[in-house]
Amino acid sequence: MDSKRLSATHAADMEVLIRRGMTKGYEVFSILTPLAYATFVLVRKGKGHFTVNRFLRATWVGGAVGCSGGGALEYIRSSRASEATVANWRLQHTYDTASLRADDHSTIGAILFAVLTPAILWKKARTVNLVLGGAGIGSAIGLLTHYGRTVTGDTAPDVRIPETPVVSS
Secondary structure: OOHHHHHHHHHHHHHHHHHHHHHHHHHHHHHHHHHHHHHHHHHHOOHHHOOHHHHHHHHHHHHHHHHHHHHHHHHHHHHOOOHHHHHHHHHHHHOOHHHHHHHHHHHHHHHHHHHHHHHHOOOOOOHHHHHHHHHHHHHHHHHHHHHHHHHOOOOOOOOOOOOOOOOOO
């Protein structure tokens, strides 16, 4: 293979890993941000400053920060690794069924709560905060659902990574 082909493959593998890093960053910050924001506001300022609009805004902004931070960290990690290492990481993440199931639960929760939150809290916050904040809360609830199912014994099946033949040029 020529160097252009290898670099295109490396770029494609990095793109997949960066998107995965962004997804994982969004999921983690969707869990952490609502808890951190509610704790901060209630401890420092009291119940009078806690509003649904601010809570939902903090949730989606935290998710956006997690998304960009996760992508940036994965870009730094992947750009410093060799092509073979990045290809190996991509292959491992492709067949990681537990991670894929967590992503599925998180996505289902995000879509569900992006629709339900505006329906339930229509007059309590701005529409953008309702939809995006609801998606963040739903993502967190979906991820917690996945972890709950895993703890109760409903684990994702293990998939064997197929052996790929190494072709020397």
